[in-house]
Amino acid sequence: MEAVMDKTDKLVELLERLNAGEDPASVKEEAQEFLSTLKAEDLSFAEQKLLAAGLAPEDLRHLCSIHMEMLKDEVNKMTANLEEGHVIDNLVKEHQMMLGFLDNLEALNNKLQKQSEYDETSDVYSEIAQNAQNLLDAEPHHQREEQVLFPAVVAHGVIGPTKVMVMEHEDLRRMKRDVRDLANDVKNMDFVEFKNRVSSAIKMLVMTLRDHVFKENNILYPTSLDVITDDAEWNELKKHCDEVGYCKWGKGKIYD
Numbered sequence: 001m002e003a004v005m006d007k008t009d010k011l012v013e014l015l016e017r018l019n020a021g022e023d024p025a026s027v028k029e030e031a032q033e034f035l036s037t038l039k040a041e042d043l044s045f046a047e048q049k050l051l052a053a054g055l056a057p058e059d060l061r062h063l064c065s066i067h068m069e070m071l072k073d074e075v076n077k078m079t080a081n082l083e084e085g086h087v088i089d090n091l092v093k094e095h096q097m098m099l100g101f102l103d104n105l106e107a108l109n110n111k112l113q114k115q116s117e118y119d120e121t122s123d124v125y126s127e128i129a130q131n132a133q134n135l136l137d138a139e140p141h142h143q144r145e146e147q148v149l150f151p152a153v154v155a156h157g158v159i160g161p162t163k164v165m166v167m168e169h170e171d172l173r174r175m176k177r178d179v180r181d182l183a184n185d186v187k188n189m190d191f192v193e194f195k196n197r198v199s200s201a202i203k204m205l206v207m208t209l210r211d212h213v214f215k216e217n218n219i220l221y222p223t224s225l226d227v228i229t230d231d232a233e234w235n236e237l238k239k240h241c242d243e244v245g246y247c248k249w250g251k252g253k254i255y256d
């Protein structure tokens, strides 16, 4: 336990330096070397300690982004050990689908930016709205996190990261609605203004949701597998997840 506390203090120090404005590049090398010796759980405890010390959840994002870069292969290793249909397995697969909708939105935005005026024969506006709607239809995924997974992780003493994730869910709901409602409004707006607003709304959504998915796949989900070690508890959580429900775009694709 003492070793964990030392590591937590070291993380707190690194994060405080980042938040105080020290050049991330110089802190980064030191942070990466240090983080490679850590489990996701240690990081979560450090984040929690920082929140308890009165730091705003937004301030933790620096640390998350450094940690993110180091963990790209970890998610594959994690899911390789899980049964099909496990709570975490479904959540990771749903993330894959969401990332696909984000790729679509980026491609559609590129297509839109090439148009010089409104084209009533073009599907690009309705396709943007549809992909944003698909992301809004991910709500059962977020509800399973908020109602089932996060409370279980909190009950095991990991509090900070779930607060950050819930805050981001709220931001993301607004961003998805912004993209959808804008795309549906194409005929009521100056076209140049429309293109600019759609472009910035899509870029904001893509960046924020990719970052969110990465943090859950690489920090929060591994942490939950570290702290919830009893299969019976996972089976109970799975039942609660079934009650909350699943995303309609996953039927026949990632479930069953």
Ligand SMILES: [Fe+2]
Residues within 6 Å of the ligand: 142, 145, 165, 169, 212, 216
């Ligand atoms: Fe989430």
Ligand SMILES: [Fe+2]
Residues within 6 Å of the ligand: 091, 095, 141, 142, 145, 213, 216
């Ligand atoms: Fe998620």
